[in-house]
Amino acid sequence: MxxxxxxxxxxxxxxxxxxxxxxxxxxxxxxYAPIAPPQSIDLGKAELGKKLFFDPRLSKSGFISCNSCHNLSRGGSDNLSTSIGDKWQQGPINSPTVLNSSLNLAQFWDGRAADLKEQAGGPIANPAEMAFSHTLAIDVLESIPAYVREFKLVFKKDKIDIDQVTEAIAEFEKTLVTPxxxxxxxxxxxxxxxxxxxxxxxxxxxxxxxxxxxxxxxxxxxxxxxxxxxxxxxxxxxxxxxxxxxxxxxxxxxxxxxxxxxxxxxxxxxxxxxxxxxxxxxxxxxxxxxxxxxxxxxxxxxxxxxxxTGDQPQFMLPILPPSSDQTPRPKPFN
Amino acid sequence: MxxxxxxxxxxxxxxxxxxxxxxxxxxxxxxYAPIAPPQSIDLGKAELGKKLFFDPRLSKSGFISCNSCHNLSRGGSDNLSTSIGDKWQQGPINSPTVLNSSLNLAQFWDGRAADLKEQAGGPIANPAEMAFSHTLAIDVLESIPAYVREFKLVFKKDKIDIDQVTEAIAEFEKTLVTPxxxxxxxxxxxxxxxxxxxxxxxxxxxxxxxxxxxxxxxxxxxxxxxxxxxxxxxxxxxxxxxxxxxxxxxxxxxxxxxxxxxxxxxxxxxxxxxxxxxxxxxxxxxxxxxxxxxxxxxxxxxxxxxxxTGDQPQFMLPILPPSSDQTPRPKPFN
The missing domain is CATH 1.10.760.10 (Cytochrome c-like domain)
Structure with missing residues (x-):
């Protein structure tokens, strides 16, 4: 209609x-309908996803995380007209709130991602946003022992892959409702x-x-x-x-x-x-x-x-596991 | 010696x-001596300081907060060689951790600030960091009704000033010890x-x-x-x-x-x-x-x-009060 x-x-x-x-x-x-509390959440996956959501190591610079533009202290948005990406690039469009986004029929303003999992992979690899690649992001995560263990515990696989990363982030985002x-x-x-x-x-x-x-x-x-x-x-x-x-x-x-x-x-x-x-x-x-x-x-x-305005998601600031000697270092200035 | x-x-x-x-x-x-739990904390001041520590509205761009370079998910540092400032300027020196910084004899690598309160005002007004001014930061805070009320409650004064801002941030930072x-x-x-x-x-x-x-x-x-x-x-x-x-x-x-x-x-x-x-x-x-x-x-x-490595400070991600119609908007791209 x-x-x-x-x-x-x-x-x-x-x-x-x-x-x-x-x-x-x-x-x-x-x-209308009231916002319902989140259902059928895999808590292990969501906790892992919360860390990833806050982890700037998913960006080339090591400075930008999902939370940079979808700031959960600020209604899941950055309160800027358009966002700031790698090397201070000006984004083309306003960052939509991540709050209650699991209820949307699709993701992004143009709906180009079918769901939260598909959306989550976008900014990581977008040269104007986090400017990384999925391969490089996985290399970083695989070099961090505490992540390797946590992915194994949650996904029961030997290797981390981008599907697990976006699935965990999406699971965390499903918890971000505001009843x-x-x-x-x-x-x-x-x-x-x-x-x-x-x-x-x-x-x-x-x-x-x-x-x-x-x-x-x-x-x-x-x-x-x-x-x-x-x-x-x-x-x-x-x-x-x-x-x-x-x-x-x-x-x-x-x-x-x-x-x-x-x-x-x-x-x-x-x-x-x-x-x-x-x-x-x-x-x-x-x-x-x-x-x-x-x-x-x-x-x-x-x-x-x-x-x-509903109850904002309340949770402890996640503590991120440290990089190891093998972790590729971020490249903010080249 | x-x-x-x-x-x-x-x-x-x-x-x-x-x-x-x-x-x-x-x-x-x-x-040596063990890290002691924080003493004589004014909790109202520290809670207000926590919000300010996470609030990017203390920067010209509306994008950089204290937590950007002293990330409490990451040992109170940004894990970059040198930090990223307004418009992606490269900082001159490595960001020291804010954890246990209340125990230092002075602040900054060169000790140019006597204490945490004096330090906190520096980056806000540094053109290569948050690139704002104390006056503009106060204008922003004064335009946000929930901040006006909270400052009044904590400091019992009619007007917000930069001394209150840095005192609150310093009080929060005093809680950031890792026993x-x-x-x-x-x-x-x-x-x-x-x-x-x-x-x-x-x-x-x-x-x-x-x-x-x-x-x-x-x-x-x-x-x-x-x-x-x-x-x-x-x-x-x-x-x-x-x-x-x-x-x-x-x-x-x-x-x-x-x-x-x-x-x-x-x-x-x-x-x-x-x-x-x-x-x-x-x-x-x-x-x-x-x-x-x-x-x-x-x-x-x-x-x-x-x-x-001690117990990292554990606290709820602060929820920041929204700007009002009167709040001057951030200027990330000019």
Missing amino acids: NVKSMLAVAAVAAAGMAAMGVASADQFRSL NSRFDQWLLGKTDALTKDELAGYRLFNESGCVACHNGPNLGGNSFQKMGVVEPYKGNMPDGRAAVTGKDADRFNFKVPTLRNVELTYPYFHDGAANTLTEAVDIMGRLQLGKRFTKEENDQIVAFLKTL | NVKSMLAVAAVAAAGMAAMGVASADQFRSL NSRFDQWLLGKTDALTKDELAGYRLFNESGCVACHNGPNLGGNSFQKMGVVEPYKGNMPDGRAAVTGKDADRFNFKVPTLRNVELTYPYFHDGAANTLTEAVDIMGRLQLGKRFTKEENDQIVAFLKTL
């Missing part, structure tokens, strides 16, 4: 409810979890049609949609989904970003051009919905969006 | 003990905490004179000594202590680095030129002591050095 047909459904629903005088909050409820936001408490029956203004924002979010794309447990992440439906987007505009499908119809289509923890994941949009939620809501209203929200409406929607 | 007179004392002691047939391990014991190494267990009476080879290495460490500079609870950090006593050092050679004192006699003098956790803080020396402990022990033996250790001796000393 594309954004226009979704909007039509939302509009019909809103009109129907308005006609019936029904409290609209309840009618849209079924389009218990005030919105989720409200969804689960705590009727006073949202203030009057936040509820008004929730109604506007639904009735204006934001929900057409930002729905499901992740309020997004479950479809590709065009950036600039009613008006074209004036910022930096890569091909988006079309780069993957080769279809002209997919130009300027992006995976709809999750709105979970959106208060923490500024700046917004694929190019990180919107610094504030106020600005993002205003632009989305005009470009996607043809609406100009009043200041009060914008404030209410922003207030609602801030109820989507 | 300079390195030569210290060596003389050590030599006399070693000769005396050898003459008496006394087990030398016990004679040198009083030159309970096997060497400390041995010092505290667990006679089987060290293997035969490790004890042999300990004796060599003492009797060869390493202890002349690497003594006290931190096995170093308590004096400035010349790099290249017997033979000149062939690597990169900044002025060292002379840059602070202006005295020619202090040229090539550096604060003796701690050997605590030295297994984790490779590469070694002020220029990070020695990749392995084997190499570092060999070079130190020749340049500082005029000794060429055999392979067996070198192995034994290295085995002893690896008993100096």
